[in-house]
Amino acid sequence: MVSNLGIQERKEREKEHRREEIVDAAQKVFFDKGLQAATMDEIAETAELSKGTLYIYYKSKEDVYLAVVMRGLQILHDMFESRIRSEGQVVKAMIGLQETYYEFFKTHRNHFRMLHYLQTPQFHRQVSDEMKQSCAVVNKKMWDLVIALIQRGIDESILVSHLNAAELGIFLWSGATQLMIRIDTESERWQMGMKIDLERVLRVSNLLMLESIMTPDARRDNEPLLHEILPRNS
Amino acid sequence: MVSNLGIQERKEREKEHRREEIVDAAQKVFFDKGLQAATMDEIAETAELSKGTLYIYYKSKEDVYLAVVMRGLQILHDMFESRIRSEGQVVKAMIGLQETYYEFFKTHRNHFRMLHYLQTPQFHRQVSDEMKQSCAVVNKKMWDLVIALIQRGIDESILVSHLNAAELGIFLWSGATQLMIRIDTESERWQMGMKIDLERVLRVSNLLMLESIMTPDARRDNEPLLHEILPRNS
DNA sequence: AACATCAAATGACTTTCAGTCATAAATTAT
DNA sequence: ATAATTTATGACTGAAAGTCATTTGATGTT
Numbered sequence: 001m002v003s004n005l006g007i008q009e010r011k012e013r014e015k016e017h018r019r020e021e022i023v024d025a026a027q028k029v030f031f032d033k034g035l036q037a038a039t040m041d042e043i044a045e046t047a048e049l050s051k052g053t054l055y056i057y058y059k060s061k062e063d064v065y066l067a068v069v070m071r072g073l074q075i076l077h078d079m080f081e082s083r084i085r086s087e088g089q090v091v092k093a094m095i096g097l098q099e100t101y102y103e104f105f106k107t108h109r110n111h112f113r114m115l116h117y118l119q120t121p122q123f124h125r126q127v128s129d130e131m132k133q134s135c136a137v138v139n140k141k142m143w144d145l146v147i148a149l150i151q152r153g154i155d156e157s158i159l160v161s162h163l164n165a166a167e168l169g170i171f172l173w174s175g176a177t178q179l180m181i182r183i184d185t186e187s188e189r190w191q192m193g194m195k196i197d198l199e200r201v202l203r204v205s206n207l208l209m210l211e212s213i214m215t216p217d218a219r220r221d222n223e224p225l226l227h228e229i230l231p232r233n234s
Numbered sequence: 235m236v237s238n239l240g241i242q243e244r245k246e247r248e249k250e251h252r253r254e255e256i257v258d259a260a261q262k263v264f265f266d267k268g269l270q271a272a273t274m275d276e277i278a279e280t281a282e283l284s285k286g287t288l289y290i291y292y293k294s295k296e297d298v299y300l301a302v303v304m305r306g307l308q309i310l311h312d313m314f315e316s317r318i319r320s321e322g323q324v325v326k327a328m329i330g331l332q333e334t335y336y337e338f339f340k341t342h343r344n345h346f347r348m349l350h351y352l353q354t355p356q357f358h359r360q361v362s363d364e365m366k367q368s369c370a371v372v373n374k375k376m377w378d379l380v381i382a383l384i385q386r387g388i389d390e391s392i393l394v395s396h397l398n399a400a401e402l403g404i405f406l407w408s409g410a411t412q413l414m415i416r417i418d419t420e421s422e423r424w425q426m427g428m429k430i431d432l433e434r435v436l437r438v439s440n441l442l443m444l445e446s447i448m449t450p451d452a453r454r455d456n457e458p459l460l461h462e463i464l465p466r467n468s
Numbered sequence: 469a470a471c472a473t474c475a476a477a478t479g480a481c482t483t484t485c486a487g488t489c490a491t492a493a494a495t496t497a498t
Numbered sequence: 499a500t501a502a503t504t505t506a507t508g509a510c511t512g513a514a515a516g517t518c519a520t521t522t523g524a525t526g527t528t
Contacts, residue, residue: 181353201404
């Protein structure tokens, strides 16, 4: 027992590495097959491990799934952060956030789907408390970015309404999210039946929601900026 | 073979009755256990039938689930219809629709959840085409009600925007739906962490969205009506 | 009434998959 | 070299969706 401290550390690193390898494999399988159709056996095979080993590192399939979700949240957080940092004006930054969320949706479609699964009540059952906790931390980190920006908008008298910063965040977030979900799953249905371009609806919706919580002054000051976003027709 | 026509008819009726009995049982079990945890064995037991019989009347668990969803859609449709019929003014009727949707959410929470499950991509896999078709019909019937009202609003120059009636419908619908989903699943989380009342957010959100697509004239004319909805504070 | 035909119902069986656990392999400590 | 401990394994269990050969029962025919 000469250098057991160093060994301890190395083992920790290796363990962490294994956990990441498992998430790599899980992500691949979840993205390919979807949450339901993905099996632990296939994840094990992809990770070149036995199924039993997966259960040493994660308590359940749902926990593995949450590990993938956390990666998505982290990506979204990083995208938000870099976009907000590079923009001083609140209104521009708000529009930037909306665009960034949509960009995340387009370029990380599978991660977006994973995040959406999270909302269905069927999970949160076999999920371990630790995992729920970790997830909440990443989620809050991202959410705090958004709320801080909105708060700045309120402080600068650019944004106003009967709602506080966090509530405004939820308001903006909800409309956008639901529309993206529809774009993801029902786009053709709407395009066929009626002649509806959901992506345009999303753009207009984002604009309407943002305008609806801006002060008249701010709306006037940012008019050219806001009208830039609008689609060509009408 | 004297009166085989009458017998044929009676058999049809009995068959239809069985189907309804199965949906009764399925609804009970789905509502109690949730979509995932509900088993076909338990549905069979509740219906006092064998599992094999269920599969004579429905092709899969998902089909049975869709039969329950259709009931929810029908309830919502009926609620919408009676509310719209009793209101001539477009703005009042629009507010009525928003209130009705929320009322549906509160009084038929389980049906709302079933509808929400529909959005997850994990289904639509083992669902039979007939069932999908039937579901689309009921859905369209309800949707047409909403769109017709919005179209009336546009025709009367009360509503206006870059979107057509159907697109406006999706816009209003999406924000409300996503907020209700959150109220259903994450209400405490938001209430604890930050001090957020999601139901108030929903009310304000509905108002903001509606106002954002009203013409300035209409907004002025309906000012007292709109401000009635607002929560007390601020 | 006895028999034939057809439809409806059954439940034992198959398959698939999450999760477990006794055993084996590998690694570390003595 | 050997014991102790940690890590990995895959055969096994239980649960649940879906199937199908067989039975039950109803309708029609002689």
